[in-house]
């Protein structure tokens with residue numbers, strides 16, 4: 001493994017709007033590139049501009065903590081922070097990949113978030129996160145912390161082929177159970193399921209039932225993308241050795257779309273499969289409101305709930321106007337409570353959406369949303 005140390009100019013990345021998957025306005029990559037080298041990782045694709053040979057080289061932002069300390073200091077900010085969970089993980093490198101043992105950037109970033117009183121959402125595939133239990137518990141006592149692990153399934157054998165660099169799913173599950181025992185909210189990102197390999201009814205049910213067994217707070221589900229170029233070439237090379245007959249099936253669903261998406265028909269099929277199983281096991285399919293309702297501004301709370309409603313309806317194969325309304329609200333400058341009489345002037349907001357927004361502003365939730373989360 002080649003380690004490249006660089007000095008970064010900035011660390012904290014602000015999203016264009018609140019991300020309702022993670023309940024987050026901000027994220028960061030302390031490392032670029034990832035030694036875990038999962039075969040399907042989209043960090044390999046050219047569009048992410050990760051320098052060097054992905055999986056063999058990792059860039060470490062050695063001044064990250066110094067910069068982050070400046071960026072998180074509210075006294076230095078002209079525009080106040082938008083309240084939400086700060087995302088540690090995802091992106092183009094696992095925040096707990098092996099170099100973290102030496103550099104401890106993630107641990108030190110957590111310490112800063114504790115000092116500045118920010119809630120945090122950690123997403124990883126590495127059991128090294130257990131090392132930081134003390135600081136994670138301190139953040140949890142002060143505000144909120146969520147620890148999530150991503151899985152393509154809970155099958156250890158398949159994982160050794162497609163995720164050779166990470167702890168086995170059984171170890172990841174044990175680590176999640178450990179955090180749950182410590183009183184930390186935890187989630188499973190069943191993302192991505194690997195087409196025709198881990199997206200089967202049987203394996204998906206196994207993954208979801210294991211999540212239920214250890215009482216996880218939610219499961220976020222998603223299919224795989226496969227962008228033309230390095231990502232697809234690398235994956236096909238492994239797939240060919242695993243089962244060459246699958247290549248044709250992949251070519252039928254991955255048609256070279258810009259973002260590497262599979263066909264709508266395929267995503268529709270696995271989404272409906274997930275919906276049925278998660279409903280059977282009563283697993284929330286989005287981060288539950290109780291974990292973030294006291295953190296967000298009213299506009300963000302409405303945006304997130306509407307986006308969750310939109311997702312849950314589409315998961316059932318239904319049409320939804322709520323995504324468009326949510327986007328319009330996410331772009332507003334003034335608080336919704338000051339617009340109570342003119343909500344229908346917001347793009348995408350009709351009578352039904354207006355009623356849902358008013359209910360959220362009054363009660364902090366929506367009965368329709370809570371019902372959908374259970375179905």
Ligand code: SF4
Pocket residue numbers: 034035036037038040041042043090091092093094125166
């Ligand atoms: S752990 Fe995540 S970032 Fe790292 S290679 Fe796997 S999918 Fe990519």
